[in-house]
Each structure stands twice: as structure tokens, then as C-alpha cells.
Amino acid sequence: MKRQLPLYITFITGLAMLIQFYMPKIEFVGDIFQKWFAIIVVFAYILGAGSLILVNGQKILKASPGWGYNLVLIIGLFGMFFIGIFFGISKGPFNFLFNYVFTPLSATMFSLLAFFIASAAFRAFKAKTPEATLLLLTAFIVMIGRVPIGEVIWNHIPFLSQWSLNDLIERWIMGAFNTAGQRAILLGASIGLISVSLKILLGIERGYLGGE
Amino acid sequence: MLNKLKNIDRRIIFIFIFLAVLIPLLKPINLPTQVSQPVQNIYDFVEKIPEGKIVLMSFDYGPSTKIEINPMALSLVRQCFRRNLRIVGICLWPEGANLSREVFNLLSKEYHKEYGKDYVNLGFKAGGEPTLVSLGKVGFKELCPQDIDNKPIKELPLMQEINKYDSFALVLTFSAGVPGIKEYIRVTASQYKIPVAGGCTAVSASEMYPFLASGQLLGLMGGLKGASEYEKLVGAPGDAIKGMDAQSVAHLLIVLLIIFTNLIYFLEKAKKKT
Numbered sequence: 001m002k003r004q005l006p007l008y009i010t011f012i013t014g015l016a017m018l019i020q021f022y023m024p025k026i027e028f029v030g031d032i033f034q035k036w037f038a039i040i041v042v043f044a045y046i047l048g049a050g051s052l053i054l055v056n057g058q059k060i061l062k063a064s065p066g067w068g069y070n071l072v073l074i075i076g077l078f079g080m081f082f083i084g085i086f087f088g089i090s091k092g093p094f095n096f097l098f099n100y101v102f103t104p105l106s107a108t109m110f111s112l113l114a115f116f117i118a119s120a121a122f123r124a125f126k127a128k129t130p131e132a133t134l135l136l137l138t139a140f141i142v143m144i145g146r147v148p149i150g151e152v153i154w155n156h157i158p159f160l161s162q163w164s165l166n167d168l169i170e171r172w173i174m175g176a177f178n179t180a181g182q183r184a185i186l187l188g189a190s191i192g193l194i195s196v197s198l199k200i201l202l203g204i205e206r207g208y209l210g211g212e
Numbered sequence: 213m214l215n216k217l218k219n220i221d222r223r224i225i226f227i228f229i230f231l232a233v234l235i236p237l238l239k240p241i242n243l244p245t246q247v248s249q250p251v252q253n254i255y256d257f258v259e260k261i262p263e264g265k266i267v268l269m270s271f272d273y274g275p276s277t278k279i280e281i282n283p284m285a286l287s288l289v290r291q292c293f294r295r296n297l298r299i300v301g302i303c304l305w306p307e308g309a310n311l312s313r314e315v316f317n318l319l320s321k322e323y324h325k326e327y328g329k330d331y332v333n334l335g336f337k338a339g340g341e342p343t344l345v346s347l348g349k350v351g352f353k354e355l356c357p358q359d360i361d362n363k364p365i366k367e368l369p370l371m372q373e374i375n376k377y378d379s380f381a382l383v384l385t386f387s388a389g390v391p392g393i394k395e396y397i398r399v400t401a402s403q404y405k406i407p408v409a410g411g412c413t414a415v416s417a418s419e420m421y422p423f424l425a426s427g428q429l430l431g432l433m434g435g436l437k438g439a440s441e442y443e444k445l446v447g448a449p450g451d452a453i454k455g456m457d458a459q460s461v462a463h464l465l466i467v468l469l470i471i472f473t474n475l476i477y478f479l480e481k482a483k484k485k486t
Contacts, residue, residue: 034346041339090361098310103275110276118229119222122469126477143467146437148243149460170248179421186422
């Protein structure tokens with residue numbers, strides 16, 4: 001029953017959501033489930049926090065390598081939680097920590113990408129095959145064309161300046177080749193999603209039960 | 213020699229990138245910005261919305277992408293306020309709530325807009341796409357009984373005019389991932405036929421082109437470039453235009469690095485042959 005009950009719930013709710021989409025008379029069933037979802041999803045945050053405390057708490061207690069980082073995480077989690085509860089989140093210390101600690105730290109982490117991309121491009125971006133060369137040339141045009149300096153350089157090259165770089169990128173590379181590729185990926189992924197959803201609905205795919 | 217160049221210490225590359233970003237920020241080159249069609253489409257559409265209409269703005273990004281997305285939000289709020297359009301703000305990302313508050317606080321003072329009458333911020337709504345579906349079916353009043361500061365929306369005059377998505381002339385989403393633009397396209401554009409436009413990070417811009425081609429997305433601002441184009445259109449140069457100089461030089465440096473590494477590769481290949 002422990003395994004069967006979730007399977008029944010999944011099958012009934014999944015089927016109901018599917019049918020209500022095509023039958024307006026029972027659309028209210030879908031509305032009820034959507035409302036339930038909005039409530040249930042909030043509990044996911046509680047579960048997430050619980051799991052974070054458990055995983056990191058165990059590492060701190062066992063003094064596993066790098067346990068100091070786990071401690072910082074737990075202090076950050078509880079610190080922000082209690083500050084938010086007692087002082088509110090719109091102003092005061094919560095807002096200060098968000099603006100002057102969390103924001104610059106997050107931006108720094110994201111900015112590091114520029115360094116790694118430059119280093120990785122130098123090491124790996126080589127025209128070893130015709131396909132790689134094609135990719136390299138496209139990347140060149142997009143990378144340079146996507147920034148103002150590209151337009152300046154392009155307009156100074158006599159035989160190229162007769163065409164618009166913006167047109168080449170927007171209409172051809174992004175609008176034609178990229179769109180075609182993205183559509184293929186999108187359609188493929190959607191078909192895959194339908195197949196996985198059916199497998200979940202019919203109880204064939206049970207990964208969500210915890211890998212059983 | 214070739215081997216030395218090939219295995220150059222990555223810290224040297226890091227220094228070059230650091231300088232390529234820092235120098236243009238300290239000493240701007242003021243490179244010209246050319247507006248692309250997807251960005252122009254958003255501007256033209258907003259300009260045509262009759263005064264007093266309501267726009268839904270979704271702040272679906274966090275501090276890590278603030279540099280890229282925030283200038284878009286600032287420019288769009290600026291344009292809407294200038295055109296006397298009213299705004300309802302919402303966030304599908306928890307971090308978006310604080311960022312949206314910052315944007316509204318800054319520009320409402322500049323344009324003398326009154327909270328509750330000219331704009332409302334509903335704050336973070338959990339649930340992503342299913343929440344968007346519910347907002348369309350159940351309506352804002354039931355799903356968002358309070359605003360970002362827990363004030364009942366019954367006390368906010370603007371919210372008395374909001375029922376479901378049909379209350380909005382346009383949906384604008386500033387998105388750094390999921391949930392974001394795609395979710396709004398699937399719900400508000402496809403199911404409720406409300407025009408959707410927005411901005412996203414440069415890395416995810418390419419994914420949006422099929423939706424631009426199909427007309428499900430009326431316009432798109434991709435990354436800092438898109439943001440700088442919008443700043444130019446609105447006539448309020450800000451962080452995006454400043455940042456484009458740095459991005460230009462950094463891109464140029466990466467291209468030069470790639471040319472350099474390929475040169476070494478071919479020289480090495482030729483040497484091996486001989």
C-alpha cells in the first residue's frame with residue numbers, strides 16, 4: 001500500500017488534469033488541483049530547508065572535510081530566517097544583508113564565468129574538424145556582432161560593410177539557423193516529455209517515489 | 213616555444229580579461245548602439261498602448277543576473293511611467309521581490325507615482341507555471357490577497373480593476389531562467405492571447421527565437437546588449453550602455469585569444485608534418 005497509494009494518486013490526478021483540458025464541463029477539477037498545487041508547493045520550501053539542515057548538520061557534527069563551509073551555510077540560513085521574521089524583509093537588517101552581502105556575492109559568482117569562458121575558449125576552441133570550424137566562425141560573428149565594437153569593425157571592412165551585420169545575425173544566424181535548431185530541440189524535448197509523463201501516469205516510471 | 217604559448221598560465225588570461233573589463237568601465241569608449249528589431253518591437257508596442265492601461269510586469273531574476281536584467285526593468289518601468297501606464301508587479305523568483313521593490317522605489321519618486329493607484333507590487337508568488345495558470349483561472353484577487361508588504365489588496369484602488377489576465381494590455385517578464393518567459397508564453401500568450409514581451413540573459417536569448425518567429429513573443433531584449441538598446445530608445449543611458457563598452461572589449465579579447473590558440477594549433481600541425 002505504501003507504494004501503491006502514491007501510484008493511484010498520480011494516476012487519478014494526472015488523468016483528471018488531462019481530461020479536464022479537453023472537457024470544459026469538468027474544468028473545475030483542474031482548478032481545484034491547481035489551487036492545491038499552489039499550497040503544496042510552499043511546503044516544498046520547508047522540505048528544502050529541512051533537507052539543507054539535515055545534510056549540512058550531519059557534516060558539521062561529523063566534522064567532515066570542509067565542514068566550515070557547511071557551518072557558514074547554516075548560519076546564513078538561520079540568520080536570514082530569524083532576521084526576516086523579527087525585523088521584516090522590506091527594510092532593516094534583512095534588506096541590508098540582501099543588498100550588500102547576497103547581491104554582490106551572487107554577482108561575483110556569476111561574473112567569474114567570464115574568466116572561465118576566456119580560459120576555456122583559449123584551450124578548447126580549435127578548428128580541428130570542418131564542423132568545429134563552422135561553429136568557430138559562427139561564434140566569431142555572433143560574439144563580435146552582439147557588441148557595438150563589432151558593428152564598428154564590420155563597417156570598416158570595405159567588402160563586408162555593404163551588408164548589415166545586424167541583419168546577418170538577427171535574420172540569418174539567429175532567425176533562421178538558430179530558430180530551426182531550437183525548434184527541433186523543442187519538439188524533440190516535448191515529445192520526450194509526453195512519453196515520460198505517460199510512463200509516470202501509468203506507473204512505469206517510478207523514479208519520483210525515491211528511485212524504487 | 214609553441215608549447216609554452218599553448219600552455220600559457222591561465223592566470224595571465226584572467227589578468228587580461230580583468231583589464232579588458234575594468235579599463236572601459238573606468239574610461240568609457242562610448243561605442244554606438246544599434247537597436248535590433250526584437251527590441252524595437254517592444255518599444256513600439258508600449259508606445260501604442262493607450263494611457264491609463266495596465267501592464268503586468270514579472271521580475272523573475274535574482275542578484276546574480278541583476279547586472280544584465282535590472283537595466284531592462286528600469287527602462288521599461290521608466291517608459292510605462294512616462295506614458296502614464298499603470299503597473300502591477302509580480303515575482304516568480306523569491307529574490308525578485310527585493311529587486312522589484314528597488315526598481316519601483318527609485319522610479320516612482322522620479323515620476324511622482326503613487327503606490328496603490330499608479331502601481332502595485334504583489335511580491336513573490338510561489339509555484340511557477342501552475343500559479344500562472346491559476347491566476348488566469350481563479351484570478352488575482354483570490355490568489356494574491358495581499359501585496360508585497362502584506363497590505364490587503366482590497367485597500368489598493370488599482371487592484372480593484374484587476375481580475376484576470378484580460379485586465380492587462382501587456383505582460384512584460386524580466387527573466388533569468390525558469391520560471392520566466394517560456395512559462396508566460398505558454399500561459400498568458402498561448403491560452404489567454406495577452407501579448408507577452410520581455411528580457412532574458414544573453415545565454416538564454418537564442419532559445420527565445422522560435423517564439424519570436426511564431427509571434428508568441430512580441431519582442432525580446434537579450435542580455436546586456438538588449439538592455440543597452442532599450443536604454444537608448446527610452447533616452448536614459450544607464451548601466452547597460454556603460455557595460456557594453458566593457459563587454460565589447462572582453463568579447464574582442466576572447467576572439468583574439470581564440471585566433472591566437474588556433475594559430476598555435478596550425479603552426480604545431482605544420483611543424484609535425486615537416
